[in-house]
Amino acid sequence: MPTPDLSAKGIQAATPCAKFDTVAYDLHEPGPDDVVIAVKYCGVCHSDVHAARDEVAPGHGKFPVIPGHEIAGVVEWVGANVTKLSAGDHAGVGCMVDSCLGCEYCDLSEEQYCDKACTWTYGSDPVHGRAGKVATRGGYSSRMVVNEHFVVKVPKELPMEFVGPILCAGITTYDPLVHFKAGSAHVKRVGIIGGGGLGMFGIKLAKALGCEVTAITTSPSKAAALKALGATRVVVSTDEQQMKDAARSQDLILNTIAVAHEVMHYHPLLRPNGNIVQLGLVPQAHSVVQLPLLGRRAGITGSCVGGMAATQSLVDLCAREKIYPEVEVVPCSQVDKVYDELLGKATNPKRFVLDIAGTMDQFYAEHHP
Amino acid sequence: MPTPDLSAKGIQAATPCAKFDTVAYDLHEPGPDDVVIAVKYCGVCHSDVHAARDEVAPGHGKFPVIPGHEIAGVVEWVGANVTKLSAGDHAGVGCMVDSCLGCEYCDLSEEQYCDKACTWTYGSDPVHGRAGKVATRGGYSSRMVVNEHFVVKVPKELPMEFVGPILCAGITTYDPLVHFKAGSAHVKRVGIIGGGGLGMFGIKLAKALGCEVTAITTSPSKAAALKALGATRVVVSTDEQQMKDAARSQDLILNTIAVAHEVMHYHPLLRPNGNIVQLGLVPQAHSVVQLPLLGRRAGITGSCVGGMAATQSLVDLCAREKIYPEVEVVPCSQVDKVYDELLGKATNPKRFVLDIAGTMDQFYAEHHP
Structure with missing residues (x-):
């Protein structure tokens, strides 16, 4: 050459x-x-x-x-x-x-x-x-x-104009979905907290992986838009009754909130063996009581972008499914x-x-x- | 009959x-x-x-x-x-x-x-x-x-006199070891925090599952006893240098501490994809900053006893291996x-x-x- x-x-x-x-x-x-x-x-x-x-x-x-x-x-x-x-x-x-x-x-x-x-x-x-x-x-x-x-x-x-965000917001949500086996027999119900760039991608990708997607948002006004992306259920996280009704309903939750918040507000939504995956660069500490973790073997973890194999697989998926x-x-x-x-x-x-x-x-x- | x-x-x-x-x-x-x-x-x-x-x-x-x-x-x-x-x-x-x-x-x-x-x-x-x-x-x-x-x-x-504790302290440590695949290719290095009844069982069982066991304790005087149980390494958790040297070294940690403590003191010992499993009925909250979780996809979870199949398998293991x-x-x-x-x-x-x-x-x- x-x-x-x-x-x-x-x-x-x-x-x-x-x-x-x-x-x-x-x-x-x-x-x-x-x-x-x-x-x-x-x-x-x-x-x-x-x-x-x-x-x-x-x-x-x-x-x-x-x-x-x-x-x-x-x-x-x-x-x-x-x-x-x-x-x-x-x-x-x-x-x-x-x-x-x-x-x-x-x-x-x-x-x-x-x-x-x-x-x-x-x-x-x-x-x-x-x-x-x-x-x-x-x-x-x-x-x-x-x-x-x-x-x-x-x-x-x-x-080509769609490629860039796939390599960042896309892989940030895709990688934990794949790592935690979203779409497999016991990880069908996936919650996505937040309806910004990460959250919107998360909803589309979880749906593409065969999950039943719950969008969790503070904004009731976003419900229709989040459903249009693929969520079958919307839970307004400031509504005490809705949160109570959604208790113990999610096998996996991706939390895209990027400002200070209390993770334990969302943790009760997890089913046993579930994980809530924190994705935002939030510097403030959460107050975490461990008894609710014990009672459901339910974890809190984090995730940062994704590796090259997962990124290639995501780009291929997005091309194929027009995501x-x-x-x-x-x-x-x-x-x-x-x-x-x-x-x-x-x-x-x-x-x-x-x-x-x-x-x-x-x-x-x-x-x- | x-x-x-x-x-x-x-x-x-x-x-x-x-x-x-x-x-x-x-x-x-x-x-x-x-x-x-x-x-x-x-x-x-x-x-x-x-x-x-x-x-x-x-x-x-x-x-x-x-x-x-x-x-x-x-x-x-x-x-x-x-x-x-x-x-x-x-x-x-x-x-x-x-x-x-x-x-x-x-x-x-x-x-x-x-x-x-x-x-x-x-x-x-x-x-x-x-x-x-x-x-x-x-x-x-x-x-x-x-x-x-x-x-x-x-x-x-x-x-028969050994059976009872196997069904409680034993299964409490065995079940998370099995759930998190201790002994498999990427979960070989297992840390056990605490040297009481749960911790001692955890060390013996992790060793029986083929893990390289690190005992993590506040008591340097317990080191020889913990090694005799099967730990190949002892980390004194109050020793800053020892904790620094052990950073990013454990694929899985069972934390048996049953009094108020800060889980984030131990979390840096986890390798990427690792989990620290809280086993104690500690009512006090931990302060958890999520950035260290993101950087290693490292989780905090809990676990509570174990199911009947795991309990049977543990009893059989203890009988076979004289644990x-x-x-x-x-x-x-x-x-x-x-x-x-x-x-x-x-x-x-x-x-x-x-x-x-x-x-x-x-x-x-x-x-x-």
């Missing part, structure tokens, strides 16, 4: 909370196991906002940072050892771009729990050797070099406005997706006249 | 905290699925003390109460439909004597989580129809009628003294076992001269 073009343009936050600017740079030289991807779309995740504001571990974020881990693009070049992708294929890159690939969890394709810590797609030191030599740069970028293992092949029938997130494609020039909107009380349940291929050059030109 | 003798003598607490006295009564008429058991030994569980003092749900305990759910005896009579037991067999009765036998959990032989609530061996209303017509009477009693389903067959090579609890057989006349000892700061790790067959008549005679 001819030498690949390694020039890239990216959208970066130079310092915490700075407005975005653009930068041109060269990607690291790809090796035989790497692919070069021309990025077409990149979704804007709430985590990007936290990272760009250095809110994850304040004072420890790496700047400048080029965020983005909901990446869809077209393969431009593949190394000699690459087998699962060819030039012209549609490809996706999610939250990780490297891990040790030698530990128990990497062997299970649960790279996100790698014993030596996975390398996140942006702002991470490339300690395992497959992600270049400088802190990783994400998908707000025209081009990327990624090791084949961390790239998913995207079926061409799946519209699409709600997205709004915006030009790169809107990135600051999108962040402002996400920082406010976002009522828009749609995921913003940057049109990288269509608008990056123009955005770059505006910054570099 | 000839008509069985249904006369029984029992040791009862007439009112909360009263000293024990003795009583003679007739058992309910056995049906074709029942067995009559001449009780030989009954262990004294800490739960008996709570029940006799009406501390479980104060004001709601049933009195008089005849406690005891660690029961070993000899089958005297079997009903026409009974298949697994014959007269002369050794038999055990644990914490349950009935459940609906029609729900999902009874079908799984997890009768302790019965959708309609199981009937406990003493002080429980016999709502399912297989445990007589009055509140159930436990094993501090010379004779019992029990439905075959809730009786385990005890191999004759297992000394015995530490017991001290005492005459029935010592029962008040035993309770006093259990109410104090018990340092005796041995389980007290009442010699029912050998001493009940004399104890009764002392009360009814």
Whole structure:
């Protein structure tokens, strides 16, 4: 294969909370196991906002940072050892771009729990050797070099603008559904708390896995919409009687609440052997009394994105079943406005997706006249 | 078969905290699925003390109460439909004597989580129809009628005085080990917190299941004893460095602590996909932050005794592998003294076992001269 073009343009936050600017740079030289991807779309995740504001571990974020881990693009070049992708294929890159690939969890394709810590797609030191030599740069970028293992092949029938959120909100709900065997004989009844991006995906995916889905929400007004997504029952969590009626009814609950809350308010909905899976980055503590856990062997756990095998299986499922997130494609020039909107009380349940291929050059030109 | 003798003598607490006295009564008429058991030994569980003092749900305990759910005896009579037991067999009765036998959990032989609530061996209303017509009477009693389903067959090579604690402390640790697949490929490293009756059993059973066992204790002085039971490693939980060195090392942890504690002190010892199983009846709340759960998909759960199939399998295992609890057989006349000892700061790790067959008549005679 001819030498690949390694020039890239990216959208970066130079310092915490700075407005975005653009930068041109060269990607690291790809090796035989790497692919070069021309990025077409990149979704804007709430985590990007936290990272760009250095809110994850304040004072420890790496700047400048080029965020983005909901990446869809077209393969431009593949190394000699690459087998699962060819030039012209549609490809996706999610939250990780490297891990040790030698530990128990990497062997299970649960790279996100790698014993030596996975390398996140942006702002991470490339300690395992497959992600270049400088802190990783994400998908707000025209081009990327990624090791084949961390790239998913995207079926061409799946519209590219939908791919990014599948790799983040999608896998965050899909992975615990699969891990806890949703849809199997004793895990048929699945509750999804919250009706935002994660919750909507969770409902659709649990339904696709053959579950009987209960949407649990604070908003009675959302009931019809949640049913339209696939919920057969809606429980309003502020309604004491409804919560009482739903006691001991769910084999598995995904809790997408991303603000302070009391998990034990929802725990009584679990059946014996059930689990409530916390998915939100909530820093506040819950008060947990253990007797209700004993009486039903019912657990509280957490889950973080998902491994590469599960991600590929999810992308294939979404393509096959036409499970699409709600997205709004915006030009790169809107990135600051999108962040402002996400920082406010976002009522828009749609995921913003940057049109990288269509608008990056123009955005770059505006910054570099 | 000839008509069985249904006369029984029992040791009862007439009112909360009263000293024990003795009583003679007739058992309910056995049906074709029942067995009559001449009780030989009954262990004294800490739960008996709570029940006799009406501390479980104060004001709601049933009195008089005849406690005891660690029961070993000899089958005297079997009903026409009974298949697994014959007269002369050794038999055990644990914490349950009935459940609906029609729900999902009874079908799984997890009768302790019965959708309609199981009937406990003493002080429980016999709502399912297989445990007589009055509140159930436990094993501090010379004779019992029990439905075959809730009786385990005890191999004759297992000394009878050891049977009772196996049916309570034993199954409480064995059931979660089996449920969470201890000994399987990804659940090899098992931690046991606490070195009392439950903890000692847990260490022996985890070892018997092929696990690499870590004993976690506050007492460095117990290290040699815990290793003698089968632990290959001892972690002193008050030693910050030892706890740090043990981080992310355990696939499963059984926590036998039965007083107020912070579960998140131990949670960092879990590997990804691990669970910490709370076994103690601790009423105080834990403060649980969910981010550490997310980062390792690591859960907190609880567990309560075990079902009949697991109990039979445990009794068979203990007989085969000669896994015995530490017991001290005492005459029935010592029962008040035993309770006093259990109410104090018990340092005796041995389980007290009442010699029912050998001493009940004399104890009764002392009360009814």
